[in-house]
Amino acid sequence: MDCVVTGGNVKVLAKAVHSLSRIGDDLYVEPQKDGLALRSVNSSRSAYACFLFAPLFFSRYTIPSSYAFRCKMAIKSVQAVFRSLVSLEKTVEKCRIELDDQKNRLTFTLHCKHGLLKTHNLSFQDSESLQAVFDKDSCGNVFRAQPRLLVDTVVHFPPSLEEVTVSVSDDRMWVRNHVEDEAEQSKAMLTELCLAADEFDHFAVQAQNRITFCLKELRSLLVFAESTGLPISMYFDEPGSPVVLSVTDSVLEGNFVLATLSDDPNHCKDNNRRTCTQPPPPPDDFMNDDMDSYLIAMDTSIAPVPSTTGPSTSPLVASTCSKQPAAVSHRSRKRNEEEKGKEGDRTADLNRPPDKKFCSLFFGSVLPPSPQMSTQPITHQNVLASDSEDDTCME
Amino acid sequence: MKFRGKIVDIACLNHFSRVITTISKLTKTCILRLTPDNLFFVLCGKVANGGVSMWCELSQANFFDEYQMEGMNPEDNEICLEVAPENMSRALKTVQNAKVVKVKLTKKHCPCLTIVAELPTLSSVSRVVTHDIPVDVIPRRLWHEFKEPTVPDFDVSIYLPPLKTMKNVVDRMKNLSNFLQVIEANLNGEMNLKIETDLVSVTTHFKDLGNPPWGDGASQGSSSSQSRDPEAMAEARVDIRRLQQFLMGQQVNPSKAMCNIVHEKVVHLILLHDDMSLQYFIPAVV
Numbered sequence: 001m002d003c004v005v006t007g008g009n010v011k012v013l014a015k016a017v018h019s020l021s022r023i024g025d026d027l028y029v030e031p032q033k034d035g036l037a038l039r040s041v042n043s044s045r046s047a048y049a050c051f052l053f054a055p056l057f058f059s060r061y062t063i064p065s066s067y068a069f070r071c072k073m074a075i076k077s078v079q080a081v082f083r084s085l086v087s088l089e090k091t092v093e094k095c096r097i098e099l100d101d102q103k104n105r106l107t108f109t110l111h112c113k114h115g116l117l118k119t120h121n122l123s124f125q126d127s128e129s130l131q132a133v134f135d136k137d138s139c140g141n142v143f144r145a146q147p148r149l150l151v152d153t154v155v156h157f158p159p160s161l162e163e164v165t166v167s168v169s170d171d172r173m174w175v176r177n178h179v180e181d182e183a184e185q186s187k188a189m190l191t192e193l194c195l196a197a198d199e200f201d202h203f204a205v206q207a208q209n210r211i212t213f214c215l216k217e218l219r220s221l222l223v224f225a226e227s228t229g230l231p232i233s234m235y236f237d238e239p240g241s242p243v244v245l246s247v248t249d250s251v252l253e254g255n256f257v258l259a260t261l262s263d264d265p266n267h268c269k270d271n272n273r274r275t276c277t278q279p280p281p282p283p284d285d286f287m288n289d290d291m292d293s294y295l296i297a298m299d300t301s302i303a304p305v306p307s308t309t310g311p312s313t314s315p316l317v318a319s320t321c322s323k324q325p326a327a328v329s330h331r332s333r334k335r336n337e338e339e340k341g342k343e344g345d346r347t348a349d350l351n352r353p354p355d356k357k358f359c360s361l362f363f364g365s366v367l368p369p370s371p372q373m374s375t376q377p378i379t380h381q382n383v384l385a386s387d388s389e390d391d392t393c394m395e
Numbered sequence: 396m397k398f399r400g401k402i403v404d405i406a407c408l409n410h411f412s413r414v415i416t417t418i419s420k421l422t423k424t425c426i427l428r429l430t431p432d433n434l435f436f437v438l439c440g441k442v443a444n445g446g447v448s449m450w451c452e453l454s455q456a457n458f459f460d461e462y463q464m465e466g467m468n469p470e471d472n473e474i475c476l477e478v479a480p481e482n483m484s485r486a487l488k489t490v491q492n493a494k495v496v497k498v499k500l501t502k503k504h505c506p507c508l509t510i511v512a513e514l515p516t517l518s519s520v521s522r523v524v525t526h527d528i529p530v531d532v533i534p535r536r537l538w539h540e541f542k543e544p545t546v547p548d549f550d551v552s553i554y555l556p557p558l559k560t561m562k563n564v565v566d567r568m569k570n571l572s573n574f575l576q577v578i579e580a581n582l583n584g585e586m587n588l589k590i591e592t593d594l595v596s597v598t599t600h601f602k603d604l605g606n607p608p609w610g611d612g613a614s615q616g617s618s619s620s621q622s623r624d625p626e627a628m629a630e631a632r633v634d635i636r637r638l639q640q641f642l643m644g645q646q647v648n649p650s651k652a653m654c655n656i657v658h659e660k661v662v663h664l665i666l667l668h669d670d671m672s673l674q675y676f677i678p679a680v681v
Contacts, residue, residue, distance in 0.1 A: 152522075155489050156489045156490075156524055158485060186504065186505050186529055187529055188529070189479075189482040189485070189486070189526060189527065189528050189529065190503070190525075190526070190527040191486070191524065191525070191526045191527075192524070192525045192526075192527075193522065193523070193524045193525075194522065194523045194524075194525075195522060196516075196518050196519075196520035196522070198518040198519060198520065199516060199517070199518045199520075199522070
């Protein structure tokens, strides 16, 4: 593998790395035919981000042809290569990324002014591919705005705020802070901002839903978008389905897929409100003490399965989606199970340990190259994995 | 009980925010008293906050373009709320460019002070930000705790040196000290700030500060001002952290800043700005 990034693109690459560093601790690197994919996921698997840089982003793009190379490395090491953005801009003329197979490392060489070469040899670990299953093009609610709009929105919320709730009507979007704890509600300050549809470049509402997700990850995308000036697109359906935030231009695509709270007790306006019951406990090896509702499924089954790749233009849609024994569903479950009353749900919630009721994302693992993977179009909607009762993750 | 105020002037909004920010640096919660003419931020001295008390008075006409309130009842035409000024400060900080800011008392999931700001946008519709700050309504029977403090029978009254200078001195002293700061002053315009530890004692002397003329009617020390030796220092030993906190919160230079010392009892700091006055009492440590 041998890729070279020149000029201003070095800074873009650096910003992408910094942005990903706010998601998770590891950077998953996968040079693909359609571009270099850099991905990260958080430890609770409730936030996933991927930047895909098309071959045209690079002045040279050579990838191993005989095998699919993928690896992961500590993101802090990669950040160290691109530490000072200011000096990157001023002194770095190009950045070369080479794979050193024998020594299991990626060499990042910064060619700077005056003939200075800074070489970083970063070790990596082999890894499975990390891809989230999602299809933003099938989402009902689609918005696109200049980054300034979203930056001006989040500024009203304190930096420490964890979650934010976004609700939409046909011509308005409300953003407010989410207060989870019942006890906190009487003490916490509530902030709500109302945006009009004409402040957006695109505003399409299919269902007047309300979703709650982590603000921190949105902020990290905003930093990237603001510096590159790219408009941000937002895709979501109902609570429980992840929200996808994207930035695109001709040579790069960034997608942030964030889990949303699956049960919004305040959402009483929606007549079709489906309740989401408690998910089955996730497999022990991924169990996170206070987040047992998270789906953490790195499925490594060998059985060939229908893939769920998206339309071929979208490089980021996940590949395999096999049976998920422990996956948390949302929509499929809701339809399968009887609707429980709001009250029943609340009691159920109270019995659980205090945790976030995020339905998390399913991550299919990409097996050694499967011919099915990139050719089958996605046959259905989105994201999350269904529960064990379903045979497939599709509905 | 009703309260509704509207601020349209950017300078007024800015000043109002600054006052609230100053208060928020002094205390986590305080009482907000609303009367037809004034707003008061009050902190009454309790052991929990180290015995300090605060009285901040604003004339509503200096800030609000519109101001309507209806108190508990016609005889007690006042509203008394317990609020966290930091929430108010945070809400106001990001709306400094607002076209209009309204502050009102509302009942949401609990009584709230709601700050609504209309922000300018390029679109035809203004962007509206709403902040609901939970407050506790203080019942009538407790109102007596939050009355305006009387000026104590001080021994010495003196103008303070520039607050920034004082803050720098106190900051450095705090690093050395064991939490106790001695403030002493006399009627000759001299003030000293002292700290004493086992290893070192440091004193900063201020001269020619001037003493405010309180006039015959104002309270003076039990020994009348004429007979008090102008060189004699009245001193009080206070918690340096309280003094530092007070100085840290000040964002603008006041038009007048003075300090009344009751020997070994209390330090009474008074700051007078164009649009508000702030009094802060720090009890002496025995």
